[in-house]
């Protein structure tokens with residue numbers, strides 16, 4: 001499995017292109033559909049599915065056009081549909097924890113509310129696409145509409161229990177860094193460390 005990071009837009013958003021042979025998935029395609037289409041074409045990839053980590057505009061912007069042109073519906077947790085502002089005909093809503101098989105890809109959606117109510121992390125093999133829930137050394141903002149700081153702590157605790165070799169890929173490349181490992185975050189991420197320390201209080 002190959003993972004390409006497409007850093008797009010003025011907010012250092014990361015769109016991820018996951019591919020295996022000629023099959024591909026996109027995670028959080030936003031901002032520049034021409035670039036994304038060009039990349040797919042250049043690599044000769046067949047786009048089979050699209051997943052959103054959450055519904056914030058900077059993760060979904062302009063994607064309706066791409067979805068329509070490929071005849072696809074993007075998988076989104078139902079609590080974030082309204083936030084996305086996308087038309088219902090380009091969305092495939094689901095509720096809670098789910099596993100989807102799209103071509104050769106098994107995608108496990110793990111609900112991680114806190115940044116938004118319908119935020120999820122998407123696990124594909126040993127890769128975990130964390131959206132704005134978990135960043136290397138940080139977590140997402142919890143002061144936005146539908147944010148919940150207490151839920152964020154539970155979500156970080158949940159993620160801390162994944163195998164340490166799980167490689168994370170975050171929704172923004174803040175400071176030029178978008179990737180890390182769960183094992184590293186367990187040791188160094190102050191938000192995750194606090195969640196682990198307070199496990200008894202949180203759960």
Ligand SMILES: [Zn+2]
Pocket residue numbers: 054056115132
């Ligand atoms: Zn966000």
